[in-house]
Amino acid sequence: MGGPVVVGVDGSESSLAAVEVAAHEADLRGVGLRVVHAFGWPAAHVPPGGPPWNPAGAGLRELLDGTMAKAERRAQKVAPMVEVSREVVLGEPLMVLEIESRSASLLVAGSRGLGRFSGLLLGSTAVHLAAHGRCPVMVVRGRTDPKGPVLLAVDGSPAAEPAIEFAFAEASMRGADLLALHAWNTRTERAYDGPGDPPFVTYDEDRLRDEEERLLAEALSGRRSKYPDVAVHRSLVRARTRPALVEASAGAQLVVVGARGRGGFAGMLLGSVSQAVLHHAHCPVTVVRSGGE
Missing domain, CATH: 3.40.50.12370 (Rossmann fold)
Structure with a gap:
């Protein structure tokens, strides 16, 4: 059995659609699905009400738990037999996903995003991830024709x-x-x-x-x-x-x-x-x- 399929999630509809595709890919391969959310500095990206070094105190824990739970539900709807693991990581998404790719069989990302995943396909970030990821990188966009080649x-x-x-x-x-x-x-x-x-x-x-x-x-x-x-x-x-x-x-x-x-x-x-x-x-x-x- 190979490494898991890894998908980056930020709560956007694009990333949730990517979760569904990633779940299908994991099911095809007979491997697990790893759902990853990354957030990083600076403090401007932390919701008001708490310090950046204490995400739980800032209300981020509830926000992230809701996002990850939603992603897991989307994955299980597509592939109920696939084992899903969730991970919230402090760090820049590009670096986090690049590290995740070292042990993955496939890395999946949406074509648009929110927050720190915003702009994933808007310049050097996507090029860098696709060129330097240690596994194949799938970018989910457009519509999939299940009967197409x-x-x-x-x-x-x-x-x-x-x-x-x-x-x-x-x-x-x-x-x-x-x-x-x-x-x-x-x-x-x-x-x-x-x-x-x-x-x-x-x-x-x-x-x-x-x-x-x-x-x-x-x-x-x-x-x-x-x-x-x-x-x-x-x-x-x-x-x-x-x-x-x-x-x-x-x-x-x-x-x-x-x-x-x-x-x-x-x-x-x-x-x-x-x-x-x-x-x-x-x-x-x-x-x-x-x-x-």
Whole structure:
């Protein structure tokens, strides 16, 4: 049995929706669910009436107990057989969740929040969490189509292997198809080493498409025998990466991307592609870190 599924909660509807998704994920994996609320300094974030070093005296204990109890009820409604544990931690949410990810099988967060979780997806916080979490990080957003496929972003880099493995395992657990999407265009960089290659960059579109087709096929090879129950559909599209992923997510139940990549997915968690997927995907997004620093 692996580590628990961990979900960050702040009492917002977005975080409670994330609890329901996290409970479902824990049920699929046969592991426990750990519900975590983090709060930290400064004193401005403590309700009036008590000192920041005494949260119970400030009335925070009653507030937090109510929030956590509500989260646990939402989890048990979705997955009554899943064991739920609750933890209230003093600390900055980013640091708390990053530490929690070290022993988790999956970290789940909502797309919007209140209090100290506010802005989780509004800049460097989300990028940092997704890039440095020690386990896959799922951001709950949009609507989940339970009949849709798991959408896997493929770029062909060795760093994407953990994301591919995660997507196949997730599709198998969900009883879903896997849609492997690779976007390419004439600006996708590929090295063709040969005596006839000119010293400047030119593109033979047919040759480039064949190369991208081979790349996609090789990225998925070797998984059919391990996951014979997963129906795999390959999608090679000539398009920009961001709109291709966002558009395809409309019919998916989950998008899976790697934390590092090359070609069309270079800088996946450092720039506009990551922002587009995390902010505009029509369903939850899971970022799977390659494991390298």
